[in-house]
Amino acid sequence: MHLFLENSRPKELLIKVFFIAGGVFCLTSLVLLVAGAPPWPAFYHLFVGALGSWSKLAQVLMVWIPLTLCACGLLYSFRIGLWNIGVEGQVVAGAIASTAVLRFGVESGSPSLMIVMAFAGGILGGSAWAILAGFLKTKGGVNEIFGGLGLNFVAQGITLWLIFGPWKRPGVGSMSGTELFPESLWLPTFLSARLSPAGLVLTVLALVAAAWVLNRTRLGLALKGIGSNPKAAYLHGLNPSTYFILAMGLAGGCAGLAGAFQVTGVYHRLIPVISSNYGYLALLVVMLANYRVWGSPWIAFFFACLNVGSIQLPIVLKLDSSLSGIIQGALVLTTLLVYGLRSAGSRLKLRG
Amino acid sequence: MRITLRDIRKQYGKVNANDGIDLEITEGSIHGILGENGAGKSTLMKVLAGYTVKTSGKILINGRPAEYDHPSQATRLGIGMLYQDPLDFPPLTVLENFMMGLDRGLVSREEAYRLRLREMADHFGFHLDPDTAVERLTVGERQQLELVRLLALGVEVLILDEPTTGISSLQKQALFSALRKLAREGKTILLVSHKLEDVEALCDRITVLRRGRVEGSMVLPFEGGRLLAWMFGNELAPPPCFERRTEEGAPTLAMEEVSALGGRAGLSPCQVAVRQGEVVGLAGLEGSGQGLFLRLAGGLEKPETGKIRVAEEDMTGKDHHAYRAKGVTFLPAGRLEEGLMPGLTITEHFALQQPKGIVIHWPKAWEMAQQGIGRFRIRGSPHSAAESLSGGNQQRLLLALLPANPLLLLLEHPTRGLDMDSVRWVWEKLMAYAAQGTSIVFSSAELDEIFQMAGRVLVFFNGVVVKNVRTCDTTMEELAKAIAGKG
Numbered sequence: 022m023h024l025f026l027e028n029s030r031p032k033e034l035l036i037k038v039f040f041i042a043g044g045v046f047c048l049t050s051l052v053l054l055v056a057g058a059p060p061w062p063a064f065y066h067l068f069v070g071a072l073g074s075w076s077k078l079a080q081v082l083m084v085w086i087p088l089t090l091c092a093c094g095l096l097y098s099f100r101i102g103l104w105n106i107g108v109e110g111q112v113v114a115g116a117i118a119s120t121a122v123l124r125f126g127v128e129s130g131s132p133s134l135m136i137v138m139a140f141a142g143g144i145l146g147g148s149a150w151a152i153l154a155g156f157l158k159t160k161g162g163v164n165e166i167f168g169g170l171g172l173n174f175v176a177q178g179i180t181l182w183l184i185f186g187p188w189k190r191p192g193v194g195s196m197s198g199t200e201l202f203p204e205s206l207w208l209p210t211f212l213s214a215r216l217s218p219a220g221l222v223l224t225v226l227a228l229v230a231a232a233w234v235l236n237r238t239r240l241g242l243a244l245k246g247i248g249s250n251p252k253a254a255y256l257h258g259l260n261p262s263t264y265f266i267l268a269m270g271l272a273g274g275c276a277g278l279a280g281a282f283q284v285t286g287v288y289h290r291l292i293p294v295i296s297s298n299y300g301y302l303a304l305l306v307v308m309l310a311n312y313r314v315w316g317s318p319w320i321a322f323f324f325a326c327l328n329v330g331s332i333q334l335p336i337v338l339k340l341d342s343s344l345s346g347i348i349q350g351a352l353v354l355t356t357l358l359v360y361g362l363r364s365a366g367s368r369l370k371l372r373g
Numbered sequence: 374m375r376i377t378l379r380d381i382r383k384q385y386g387k388v389n390a391n392d393g394i395d396l397e398i399t400e401g402s403i404h405g406i407l408g409e410n411g412a413g414k415s416t417l418m419k420v421l422a423g424y425t426v427k428t429s430g431k432i433l434i435n436g437r438p439a440e441y442d443h444p445s446q447a448t449r450l451g452i453g454m455l456y457q458d459p460l461d462f463p464p465l466t467v468l469e470n471f472m473m474g475l476d477r478g479l480v481s482r483e484e485a486y487r488l489r490l491r492e493m494a495d496h497f498g499f500h501l502d503p504d505t506a507v508e509r510l511t512v513g514e515r516q517q518l519e520l521v522r523l524l525a526l527g528v529e530v531l532i533l534d535e536p537t538t539g540i541s542s543l544q545k546q547a548l549f550s551a552l553r554k555l556a557r558e559g560k561t562i563l564l565v566s567h568k569l570e571d572v573e574a575l576c577d578r579i580t581v582l583r584r585g586r587v588e589g590s591m592v593l594p595f596e597g598g599r600l601l602a603w604m605f606g607n608e609l610a611p612p613p614c615f616e617r618r619t620e621e622g623a624p625t626l627a628m629e630e631v632s633a634l635g636g637r638a639g640l641s642p643c644q645v646a647v648r649q650g651e652v653v654g655l656a657g658l659e660g661s662g663q664g665l666f667l668r669l670a671g672g673l674e675k676p677e678t679g680k681i682r683v684a685e686e687d688m689t690g691k692d693h694h695a696y697r698a699k700g701v702t703f704l705p706a707g708r709l710e711e712g713l714m715p716g717l718t719i720t721e722h723f724a725l726q727q728p729k730g731i732v733i734h735w736p737k738a739w740e741m742a743q744q745g746i747g748r749f750r751i752r753g754s755p756h757s758a759a760e761s762l763s764g765g766n767q768q769r770l771l772l773a774l775l776p777a778n779p780l781l782l783l784l785e786h787p788t789r790g791l792d793m794d795s796v797r798w799v800w801e802k803l804m805a806y807a808a809q810g811t812s813i814v815f816s817s818a819e820l821d822e823i824f825q826m827a828g829r830v831l832v833f834f835n836g837v838v839v840k841n842v843r844t845c846d847t848t849m850e851e852l853a854k855a856i857a858g859k860g
Contacts, residue, residue, distance in 0.1 A: 239724075246717055250710075250711070250714040253714050254714060256705070260694065
């Protein structure tokens with residue numbers, strides 16, 4: 022957990038970034054060469070595919086929004102020392118809840134109110150799903166990793182059941198999801214591109230809120246204290262179980278918001294892969310951001326660029342779009358390696 | 374096998390755990406190593422067993438120098454150690470544990486080992502079911518298994534570290550008769566203990582360590598008085614007795630027939646009352662029940678039987694936060710493990726003490742931290758992380774975080790690992806609390822400290838409070854005997 026928590030000096034940080042970038046580049050190039058593809062054009066098309074035009078940038082931001090929202094949530098759960106791997110299921114639960122609200126609102130007279138309600142429903146749905154994992158931990162002694170992972174499968178199962186069962190399209194259910202909502206229930210977008218200002222504002226608000234709660238409030242300090250030493254925190258009058266539930270509730274709320282955004286702003290229906298794996302990806306984002314609030318949106322942006330940019334690759338270079346996954350994986354691995362080697366190095370120095 | 378230790382030294386930082394130890398251990402003997410907590414016994418044995426690397430010195434086996442720095446190398450040379458907490462694999466079965474390290478090669482010869490285990494267990498009169506998971510065994514049975522396993526590995530020199538703590542008297546008999554049998558068969562036994570009784574009953578030679586050095590050596594017949602003097606030093610004179618309020622104050626803590634499970638020895642039903650302003654010292658060997666007593670008194674452990682009252686109110690079964698609300702504070706021995714939150718700064722520790730409220734008033738927390746640092750002379754700044762402080766300064770920080778007017782302070786080894794200056798300073802602060810009327814209950818491995826500071830002392834032995842006397846009415850010698858189980 023405290024892998025990167027030490028404050029490194031700028032020069033040291035620069036050296037690390039250099040090694041990490043170099044490592045990622047070498048690893049990825051190696052994979053490309055093995056696959057028989059030229060590395061340079063691949064990197065070029067990745068870049069252009071993500072940032073080559075305003076509409077591309079808008080696409081990147083539409084990925085950035087749910088990814089950053091999930092990361093915001095994870096900041097709370099990481100702060101108290103929980104590995105909330107169930108974030109994925111919490112996105113799904115939020116999406117299901119907000120779909121439920123919107124289905125109810127198809128007949129309603131005021132669509133904007135219904136969209137707001139759908140967001141509220143998403144937050145509650147994600148929260149409830151996370152709190153379930155929290156209670157499994159505090160009351161049932163189930164590690165949050167296993168509980169969360171289990172609940173992810175359950176959430177996925179419920180989604181499929183809804184799509185092929187109660188919420189199926191008129192006629193026959195299909196993998197393409199539920200019936201598309203009327204456009205009045207879509208999150209408003211601007212530009213010719215589909216970029217939602219409301220989504221951007223909500224995400225920035227979530228970031229500011231996370232920064233405020235974690236750094237300025239008693240709650241934030243309590244999360245940090247318990248995360249660092251639950252036994253001592255208990256002796257200092259904090260009840261770890263209560264805060265575990267609170268942190269999970271906050272984390273799930275953010276993830277649920279991401280789910281609601283996927284439904285109202287991106288797909289306008291419930292689909293089987295509604296979470297797009299953003300939950301799992303956000304775990305990597307927060308780890309790479311050193312569990313810090315203001316590092317997360319940048320890493321999330323970089324990851325979003327990779328995701329969007331790689332969509333080009335199959336068309337242009339006949340490469341699979343999973344290259345973005347390889348780069349993300351290589352990034353995490355080299356970062357862990359660079360920090361791991363460094364701390365091993367300093368241990369050696371201490372011994373010698 | 375004959376073992377010779379020459380000038381063994383082991384330093385941990387600035388502490389000399391072993392400060393030039395010479396020792397001769399003859400073949401076929403049972404050699405007792407006696408000493409107080411922290412005398413250096415365990416360190417010496419771990420060096421011999423290859424578990425700890427010595428700083429300097431020589432180990433001779435049958436007169437020939439041997440160099441090794443790993444337990445498995447020591448085992449190959451024929452030296453095996455039975456650790457205080459058995460190093461086994463709890464989820465595996467007895468048989469699987471027995472085969473660990475013995476069974477090499479691709480195909481496991483389980484049946485052969487099953488037979489061998491049964492033979493060896495029968496030889497010593499142990500009852501070990503090969504198919505039970507080790508986690509379901511008692512400490513005594515785990516010890517028997519470990520013993521048999523080491524012998525099967527071909528160990529000639531057997532080191533036992535505090536083997537009689539936490540086992541039943543029947544198991545102790547079985548262990549002792551097995552050890553005598555082994556000695557007759559030519560094995561060399563080293564028994565480490567701070568229990569005079571056990572060492573006297575079993576050994577034919579005793580060496581006493583004190584503060585990392587050999588204080589003296591004796592062969593049968595033993596003189597208990599001299600051994601005790603070696604163990605606790607020659608300053609067993611009656612210490613000065615301070616006048617302290619004892620009888621008159623209102624009761625703050627009352628334990629009525631309280632018993633509990635846990636730790637190595639548990640706690641047998643005990644009847645103890647502590648009054649306002651009283652300072653009570655808990656003496657005893659490590660793990661004799663003092664820690665459990667303190668945790669029960671703070672609501673951190675729940676009693677099996679009996680009632681706990683704090684300021685006359687029945688608190689039995691309530692959690693620590695209810696005790697806290699009544700003014701009970703517990704300071705654990707593990708300052709960084711349990712007392713402080715590593716990664717949090719001094720200011721953040723103070724900020725958590727602020728009265729409830731959503732937002733933290735950081736300037737105020739900073740100010741509190743600055744004041745605490747000044748008043749408690751903590752060597753650090755408000756933004757120092759707790760783990761960056763030295764042990765003494767961590768203890769000062771914990772004291773600085775205490776509420777202003779506690780009813781009852783429960784302190785686990787409050788001065789362990791501190792330098793003389795810090796010790797004096799900590800006690801100055803604690804005595805100021807006692808003068809205000811706060812009751813203080815503390816455990817300590819230093820008998821001198823208990824004598825100097827406490828008005829009353831409770832001696833624990835194997836989970837039983839064997840003595841509950843005013844320090845004025847007893848002597849160091851009497852306490853030393855009680856601690857060693859001869860009271």
